[in-house]
Amino acid sequence: MASDGARKQFWKRSNSKVPGSIQHVYGAQHPPFDPLLHGTFLRATPKVPTTPVKAKRGSTFQEFERNTSDAWDAGEDDDELLAMAAESLNTAVVMETANRVLRNHSQRQGCHKPPGALGPEQKPKPSVEPPLVSSGDLRLVKSVSESHTSCPAGSASDAVPLQRSQSLPHSATVALGGVPEPSTLSSSALSEREASRLDKFKQLLAGPNTDLEELRKLSWSGIPKPVRAITWKLLSGYLPANVDRRPATLQRKQKEYFAFIDHYYDSRTDEVHQDTYRQIHIDIPRMSPEALVLQPKVTEIFERILFIWAIRHPASGYVQGINDLVTPFFVVFICEYIDEEDVDTADVSCVPADALRNVEADTYWCMSRLLDGIQDNYTFAQPGIQMKVKILEELVSRIDGQVHRHLDQHEVRYLQFAFRWMNNLLMREVPLRCTIRLWDTYQSEPEGFAHFHLYVCAAFLVRWRKEILGERDFQELLLFLQNLPTAHWGDEDVSLLLAEAYRLKFVFADAPNHYKK
Template sequence: MPPLKDAQLGAFTFFASALPHDVCGSNGLPLTPNSIKILGRFQILKTSVHPRLCQYVDIARGKHERLVVVAEHYEKSVQDLLRETKPVSSSKILHLAYEALQGLEYMNCHRMVHRALAPQNILLDGEVRLYSKILLSKRGISSVFPVAQYPSYLAPEVIAKGILKPTDPTQYERPLPSGPKSDIWSLGVILFELCMVCNRFFCCVDDIVTVLAEEHGCVDVIKVCHTFYLSILPTAGDLLHDSVFSEISSLYVPFRQPASLFSSTLRCADLILPEDISLLCNDVDSDFLEERSIEEVYYLWCLAGGDLEKELMSKGIILSKPPVCTLPNFLLEDGESFGQGRDRSFLLDDTTVTLSLCQLRNRLKDVPGEAFYPLLGEDQSSVPHSGSNSELSTSALPLIIRERDTEYQLNRIVLFDRLIKAYPYKKNLIWKEARVDIPPLLRGLTWAALLGVEGAIQEKYDATDKDTPIPTDRQIEVDIPRCHQYDELLSSPEGHAKFRRVLKAWVVSHPNLVYWQGLDSLCAPFLYLNFNNEALAYACMSAFIPKYLYNFFLKDNSHVIQEYLTVFSQMIAFHDPELSNHLNEIGFIPDLYAIPWFLTMFTHVFPLHKIFHLWDTLLLGNASFPFCIGVAILQQLRVRLLANGFNECILLFSDLPEIDIERCVRESINLFCWTPKSATYRQHAQTLKQATGGDNGRSNTTFTSDYEELSKTDLSREPIKLSELKSEASPRISAEDLIDLCELSMSSHPKAQSKKSKCNKPKLLVVDIRNSEDFNRGHIPGSINLPFGSTFTTEGELAQCPTSAMLQNFKGKVVVVVGHAAKNAAEFAANLVKLGYPRVCILDGGINKMKLTGLLTVPSPQI
């Protein structure tokens, strides 16, 4: 959106027409309220950016179908020129006409018609800004006020068409749309009125047209605008090239749509520094807030305590009435009421109220100017950027408080805005700052950067066939009306149409995959954040699925799902053996509750506002991070799960209790840091990326890179059969991880060198279960010997000995079981899990893998 500059924020309100409560649509569902329909259609207006159009910013839905629209506003309009009745030169009128035609041409090119052109809707800021209130109501069908707000300026064909109000709300016949030429007539009337009133021709006794032609020179353009035959009436584009404007057209630079972040054109092509760089520093005392976009200013205004309805009430636009005075005289069982007086407050008041920014400016008065222009040098420390000490202190507060702090959000928005504009060059800094938090206003673009979206995404999306019927159309139509329909945007008809197009585009562009139920839920966060950019929603979804849900949407995905759930079951045993033992004892396996979690990456079980905070962290992690989220959710329900049996657990998960997402995120990160990377290895996960730049420009750290993406060595984990994987209660880890965790050095295998991670590495105990003779021939440094056959009693308890006491002292640390046979090691680890030992794992390949490293040692001889 353009910067605020000298503009103000204006708000106006109206009511959508109410629908009967007892009527359902053809699909058997309640009718979508007209206010929801308008809200969905409004979103496209936010993308209409042109210097001759006032920028739409937001629409808010209130009670009783009330809608409040926020837009760029200016106090002065052509109506003020008419009231002043001061002479207006023909040159100024021609300039005004030309600028208005520029705005109309842009609207026409985007299949929009103003239809409410009047002097009060042509605002002036030194130049023309067209302001419209009628684009929202779908030719007047959805609003309670008629389209003919300004009948004296309407074209004859518009008046002749009349006002259409359907008698049956379920059977809506689409009226003929207004053509773009109706605005030309309205503009001609306005120009004629300007010449008449401002130049006092209404007192002229001679023929007015003759006087206009002789003294004013505007008669040609007025005559052209008032051609009665639509077939020869010119469009706005035709008039702009008319000879009437030949003298002034050269003064205007043609408008060029700025290149989007993800486009095939060079975004910096038009960036030219002035010859004298000092000219950039002239406005030292300028208002920095004016340089921010209108959308940002409005967002900060809301955070600073701005309330649209209060602003309108203070100006008398919204009138409150005692509830007792609004009661009907008679009420039927079906909700139909009688005897309720018509409230005049429901009638249209086209007054635009200017929103005061004083409160916002007071909140930001102590913010230094440097905060609006943060430096993005490469030599910054690893500590995330901060504009001030107050921001550092605020960053330690809970996320929900940070997101409501005006000053903090200003700093974060300014910083992320600059980082995103420098994407992909500054992608590393985006990753670093996203670890602190992501400002909600820029979450959509930030997610796209984290997912590595690049290139001409719009061209690719446009080239995908989204119209040809496919077999999955019916299932998509069934799923969409059930997907996050509590949200006003996604429940609107416009939201449904966008859902349909994005899902079909994904299905068509991935012929090796199929549509599974839950894909709609997976699409919802991306569509919500990029509602006006379907191509970006599609691109994000296409990048997300291969990373976190690789091959989940195969036609036969049973082997992928079963392996995923088995690894998840091992993660439960690894982090919480007591809970794992209880769930296995009652037969409550992950197959009964966790498939919707992972197939939709938790979007099916959590509302959108929780998904946003959860995915802010998920997108920073690798493909194994969802396991830790799942375990963190179970640990929040731990007390109730341990106290209940199978039936109670089924009921508990049928209606999942409230989950503290911030705590879930915090605990999942902690669980991730305790989990050896190879413990979550899956043979059906995405393998090493061959394409250059596959790491999205981020450093290859434990938190962000996948074990499956690393190049394989002879110390890496080997794939095993699913049946063997299911028989093991504890996960396996690779010899590489063991060497890394034990901080052993090995010159012959540089990839197995000890790596210092940003996560604190847990202390580790290696338990060698071979007999003492084999142990003495060579063992891993620091390991203890607990022979498989004599460690446990017949009751399954640990036999008392000095070595077992050392194992008990390490309870809570990572324990790696090493042996000759994998079966014995798995059984030994399972016994430890039954005894409540957490973080137990098995060395993949056993001691034979370690023999290749030359790291085995022998005990010192006893003298």
């Protein structure tokens, strides 16, 4: 058991990704607030639908399948591609190749075998793609996948795949069973698939009135970079669905934002506001990515955005954690003016001044829309976060009792690591590219940042169950949970996490008796 001194010291580290950096809890400006003692937890808990599971299961599963059937995106536009491929392939060849891909994936994930270690007879044929497996043969693929997930005794794994579920649709089953490395796919087929998906977005956005419901469904599986900026603005409610109204709306909102700058920004040196501005000025250099944020023009933009938001929202004011929520919007919107692939290190000074002004205003308004839905996370004592951490604890106890008991036995409290997960929306836990992909789905989910984020956090914690159960010390457990090895994560990892989170939502949203004690 850990001493009180050890627990206090590691409680202070929750803001830092680097062990040994002693700082106060990231975003906590007040003592911990127990919603149960104050009688606010039950009142503030989001209302869970009480409709019986059986009454909605059919429609819910169909919606689930539509929202997550993007693993291969075999839509109507791909029928011709599949037909051509089917002419030259038979079922036996397709199944043999799919089995090899699944077996190779299981070996890489569970047994530390690098792709290069495969024998020549195991190398999948580049001309054959797993998407060509028919729906009738899916059961065979799944059974083969599950029969190859075991590892020899004594072997270790750096990445523990999320558990499969029979309730997952075809696309999620493929993702969980074994998504092949990009090198195993035909580059031409991959580019055709990406081009087809981009065309769907462009067609949807080109109409006189964008169908926002269809746009959400299409965006759940990720948004192509060329249309991400306009899609985020539409999904956040910043831009109207009517195309003709958009230019006037943009001009009006941008003008309104800079009127705020003229009216409020000079007051940052006033005694009543100087503490707020000083804290913002201190926090911005700590943000990520440093190569982008520390550019003078970017620093000035972030200071203005955060200060104006704090002045106009006195109920919460500025709280550490809000600053991180600026970056994804800024990066996505600046990509419209920067051709570089790695925007983290892009030189913003080459962007025209007028374009930077537009990006700044758009970032402010979209961030404001996001915060409107989670503002109780940042009011006095941050009751929204306290409540969500409590719900997360209850959810994990239902999902994986062994992990929950292990944390409890070693006196690791959820607030010690999950506070930051809620305060920063996992931005400190995964790379920026993963955050942007995550937000594609959050923007397309109802109350994505407030409600669906809970299921993502639950899936994220259980994702590391093997490593968690392997730690037998309070300090090592807390250090691991505060410094998770996600530096090399990509879209595939995020898609897998989202598929599991949606499965959890599907199971628990219609089962309130399992959701809370």
